[in-house]
Amino acid sequence: MNRLSTRNRMLVGLTLFSMFFGAGNLIFPPYLGAMAGTKTPLAMLGFAITAIGFPILGVIAVAHAGSLDELAGRVHPVFAKVFTLLIYLSIGPCLAIPRTASTSFEMAVTPFLSGDASKTMIQLIYSILFFAVAFYVSLSPEKLTHLLGRFTSPCLLILIGIMFVGCLLAPPAGYGESYGLYAQSPVLQGFLGGYQTMDAIAALNFGIIIAMNINNRGVTERSAVVKEITHAGWIAGLIFLVVYGAIAHVGAVAGGAYGELADGTAALTAITRDLFGNAGIVLLGLIFLLACLNTCIGLISCCSEYFSQILPRFSQRQWAFFFAFVSMVISNAGLSAILAVSVPVLGMIYPPALVLILLSFWDGARKRKLVYPLAIAFTSVTSIIVVLATGGFMTIPGLTSFLMDSIPAIVRELLWVGPALVGILLGWFLSPAPTAEAV
Template identity: 50%
Template structure:
């Protein structure tokens, strides 16, 4: 079988959307809109690049390469192991999964708890139920298409649609004036805001989930799997653009009525409470929880599938059990502690992930040159890792001072120019190497 019905393609596209769309995706666009005000759509154009474009390309890159490890091996084998493990640990049990379990509780449950109920006990009860459901859904990855594509994703979209339609009947107001960096450089700020969704890194995990889901439908040809992955990515990407636009609009209009808030969760709470009253809190809680649940299932599934390939002694289902339990424990330790440890790691690997995806998309042009991959990842990694070390208080003064002179460094994009330099140097080195090989070969032929 080398074809997929439109219905199955749509379900896989909806499944991919639900894997991407977690709580972070729900709260960052409205906060951007509230802060950007009349510059919202300039910022959103750049936001779409890092929050939609690169994640979709990441899914395609992984499907095309046959897995993240194969893609990373184009740099070298050691890098492939270290980088892949870091990606799966940081976006999975180290941050992504525990955050998804604790964030909906912190944002929409904790503020409404009666004083007579212990917050610690309530968090334990919430995360126990949350991860029990995630565990059950993750046990059968081949059934995710039906469970998420037919049920969870449509329900999530319905909840968001209700909030937006409510704003049409009870308008919030006009766009406010842009503040902070959004007023001076909305494009760069929007680009960096797209990092916060962490979806580019997540895409490196989800690519293999989507490929397996496609193969479960009887598709065996690798080119067809890649082609369907692209189509599913376009469906998911289109939905992300639509939902992000609606949420950004809500945030931009809320700034006029409520003023500045500390985060997007507060922005959405203000919006839903204004439109629906106290029932709005219930609606928001359901939306947050469902968004986090779908993302958790995708992360548990993809991480378990990867770790199961590293050893024959622990099965996929055992890893699902281990990750679900460990994530529940970490979620109960507190979100602040998790972020303090994991965010610097994510900031170190995010630019590297972007460049791996870019190079994968340029394979035909670059002719899969190993030197291009090596130099590009080396120069990108030096800048991003030094930045991450600085964030945890380990500063290399001489190197930091030197890197601070790079273009766009103060905007958080200091790695861009070194990455481009790495591509150019890699291409030149490959050309020189090939010319020398041809000359040696020609001389050998002449000696004959």
């Protein structure tokens, strides 16, 4: 069979959406809506480019390359190994997986604890149960569509739909005013907000599992698998657009009703409580629980499958248990410490990841052998310097004060764009002209 049925294609797209859609994806859009107010549609335009476009392009890029190793190998084989390892560890057990448990606990359990309850013990029990479920489901990564596509994703969408419809039918207010930079440059601010989701890094991980699920449905020819992964990416992107739009609308109404809010969580909590009372807190808790569980399952599956391939001495089952257990421990005991390391690492590897993704769609980059190495080198050096200089890890005379005092914080994250373009141009002109065979 060379293609999936329409139904199976939708299931795979839903599965991909659910693997992406975690707590961060729930928090950013309502905050955008609350801050942008009447300019929410413009802010959403910019947000969609980076929060939806980059991740979907990432999935498609890895599918066409064959794997993340092969894509990163266009720079250098050693870079491919180190870069891929950093991505799987930073987006997996060192950051995203532990946070799924801690975030869902804060939203789904903490609001119902009494003052004298032992939060530490309850959180430990919760995290054991949470990771036990995630571990069990991740034992069959090739069958994730059976659970995520058919059950948990539809349930999550229904719950979000209830919140949106409630806000649509009985809004406590209209859209509020725009605040801060959202009032001045809503499209740019939305673009930068979407950039901060860093979902493009997760996209580089998920291709391996989506391909397995497509294979499990009878499509095994490589070109057909690539085509189906591309279809899944566009389906997931369309779902993202609808869901992000709905949640941003909820946030915009919350901003109109309650004024400027601290974050997206505050916006969602305030409006669900207003619309549904205590049942609204239950609704919101279930939304966060399902979103975090889906992402956790997807990440454990991806990480365990990858490590079972590069270190086959241990099976996928053993790696899944290891990642679930380590993440459970970190979520209870050392999350703050591990975040202090993993978040800066993510800040360093995210720019080169984006450059890799974008270059993969330019055939000319592969025909000039220095384009990939120089573009990634210039990007990586810039992102490392910016993170170290602005994160308090080191002081670079003149540069640190310039970055901190003269450049807005949110713009610093895009300082790599100029050096990346310089690297691409140098790589193009310094590379020997491609031979007729290469062309």
